[in-house]
Amino acid sequence: MIDLRKCVGCYACSVACQIENNLPLELKYCNINNVGPMGEYPNLTSYNMPLACMHCQDAPCVTACPTGASHISRENGFIVSVDEKKCIGCLFCMVVCPYDARRVSPESKTVVKCTFCVTRLARGETTRCTETCQLRARLVGDLDDPHSEVSALIRKENATPLHEHLGTRPSVYYIMP
Amino acid sequence: MEKTQNIWGNLATGYFFLAGTAAVIGLVVAVIDIAGGGELARAMAVMGGAGNDMFSTYLFNNFIALALAFALAGIGGVLLLAELTQKFRFPLVFTNPKSLMTIGAFALSGFMGLTFIYALFFLNIIPFDFTKLRFIVAVLLIISAVVLAAYPALEMAEARGRGFWRAGLVPLFFINALVCGSGLLMALGFRMAPFFFLAVLFNMLVLAGYLWSTELSGGSDSRRGVDLLLRGRLKTVFFGGAVLVGLILPAVIIWFSPVLAGVLAFVGGGCFRYAFMKAGVRLELPGERNVKYTDKEIESLAHSLEARWQEKAKTTGGN
Numbered sequence: 187m188i189d190l191r192k193c194v195g196c197y198a199c200s201v202a203c204q205i206e207n208n209l210p211l212e213l214k215y216c217n218i219n220n221v222g223p224m225g226e227y228p229n230l231t232s233y234n235m236p237l238a239c240m241h242c243q244d245a246p247c248v249t250a251c252p253t254g255a256s257h258i259s260r261e262n263g264f265i266v267s268v269d270e271k272k273c274i275g276c277l278f279c280m281v282v283c284p285y286d287a288r289r290v291s292p293e294s295k296t297v298v299k300c301t302f303c304v305t306r307l308a309r310g311e312t313t314r315c316t317e318t319c320q321l322r323a324r325l326v327g328d329l330d331d332p333h334s335e336v337s338a339l340i341r342k343e344n345a346t347p348l349h350e351h352l353g354t355r356p357s358v359y360y361i362m363p
Numbered sequence: 364m365e366k367t368q369n370i371w372g373n374l375a376t377g378y379f380f381l382a383g384t385a386a387v388i389g390l391v392v393a394v395i396d397i398a399g400g401g402e403l404a405r406a407m408a409v410m411g412g413a414g415n416d417m418f419s420t421y422l423f424n425n426f427i428a429l430a431l432a433f434a435l436a437g438i439g440g441v442l443l444l445a446e447l448t449q450k451f452r453f454p455l456v457f458t459n460p461k462s463l464m465t466i467g468a469f470a471l472s473g474f475m476g477l478t479f480i481y482a483l484f485f486l487n488i489i490p491f492d493f494t495k496l497r498f499i500v501a502v503l504l505i506i507s508a509v510v511l512a513a514y515p516a517l518e519m520a521e522a523r524g525r526g527f528w529r530a531g532l533v534p535l536f537f538i539n540a541l542v543c544g545s546g547l548l549m550a551l552g553f554r555m556a557p558f559f560f561l562a563v564l565f566n567m568l569v570l571a572g573y574l575w576s577t578e579l580s581g582g583s584d585s586r587r588g589v590d591l592l593l594r595g596r597l598k599t600v601f602f603g604g605a606v607l608v609g610l611i612l613p614a615v616i617i618w619f620s621p622v623l624a625g626v627l628a629f630v631g632g633g634c635f636r637y638a639f640m641k642a643g644v645r646l647e648l649p650g651e652r653n654v655k656y657t658d659k660e661i662e663s664l665a666h667s668l669e670a671r672w673q674e675k676a677k678t679t680g681g682n
Contacts, residue, residue: 253458
């Protein structure tokens with residue numbers, strides 16, 4: 187879950203992700219867009235919007251993939267992963283992803299995306315972006331557990347996923363400013 | 364914000380276009396054959412004389428049409444292969460039958476195989492008189508051709524964030540493939556001007572209806588797609604190529620030169636597919652409008668900055 191009221195757009199999460207995944211400079215799993223300014227002077231507002239894979243529960247990329255390279259791994263939660271050895275680079279997953287979350291790796295020439303730090307989660311750690319965020323704008327938790335901190339915050343702050351109407355059932359929720 | 368759809372490029376567009384056209388050529392040949400064309404030609408041959416010539420012409424024309432369909436589908440397959448970033452892994456495309464792309468790959472392979480076998484009947488390598496076998500191959504060819512002509516639109520409709528592709532592309536793509544396929548058949552000497560003319564008129568109606576309904580009832584991404592075609596950067600290729608060259612001119616010229624009309628319809632069909640592929644822009648993400656630099660540009664700026672720092676470090680001795 188990402189609290190947009192706290193995000194200052196420092197890019198620390200984005201850079202930490204690049205370091206964690208050993209990504210080249212031009213490849214980012216996490217982008218940050220600046221939204222606004224909106225409203226009318228003097229009542230203007232602007233906020234930052236971190237964007238990455240939403241790990242959709244009804245992921246169009248998984249349905250589309252002709253090789254099964256894009257799949258949902260359930261060992262460490264509901265995580266959409268890409269098996270690079272199976273990817274043929276047809277880019278169908280990139281076309282159907284409404285969140286622009288996928289890129290072609292210049293090195294492996296396969297499609298890559300946010301792994302939700304699956305190896306860190308397996309070790310009992312949190313994701314690198316969450317660990318790096320100094321303002322605690324990011325929070326990782328179990329959406330299936332109604333008593334988890336993240337579930338409680340979603341209820342309390344009325345957090346919503348992005349483009350919910352598309353029916354992809356994203357696992358990333360945003361607390362809007 | 365996507366200015367146009369740039370993930371799938373011209374190679375994928377070319378594949379969809381050629382595969383659709385090839386499918387319709389195979390479809391028309393098979394339908395005419397099993398609807399009685401083959402039996403009529405055979406009956407002519409029995410009469411001898413001029414009937415024999417007509418039978419030979421029938422066999423030759425259909426063989427050439429099937430050879431063209433096979434070649435177009437083959438070229439399409441090569442274009443698809445060229446679009447893959449991991450070309451040598453292409454056999455994996457057959458491993459997930461739940462994916463529409465896998466279904467399409469099976470349809471293409473099946474279509475090419477069946478077209479090859481079917482063409483052998485028209486060369487009399489497999490005797491043309493094997494009516495039942497010819498009928499079975501023709502029916503299977505029709506099924507694979509329908510799937511091959513329809514699946515690209517279904518595949519594109521899977522993109523939930525690209526509203527322009529979501530609603531009713533199947534009939535539009537199918538009717539356009541019908542125009543292109545019958546156009547090429549006319550260019551080969553098939554006499555189907557009335558059918559072609561009706562297909563062109565129907566294509567105009569379906570196209571206008573599609574754009575009108577999408578602009579009226581679609582979301583912001585759908586409307587942006589329509590806007591790109593009618594008023595934006597794709598308007599030249601859409602109005603000039605797809606509408607004028609692909610539909611209006613063939614509808615007028617067909618009564619004077621069917622061959623030219625067929626060729627123009629084929630060229631216009633290519634423009635139509637290109638424009639529709641590019642117009643499928645993704646739903647805008649929050650703040651995407653404010654993104655001023657692409658990742659590549661940022662990389663270039665970062666490298667320039669790094670080089671400048673290195674240079675400065677040298678001149679100041681690292682202080």
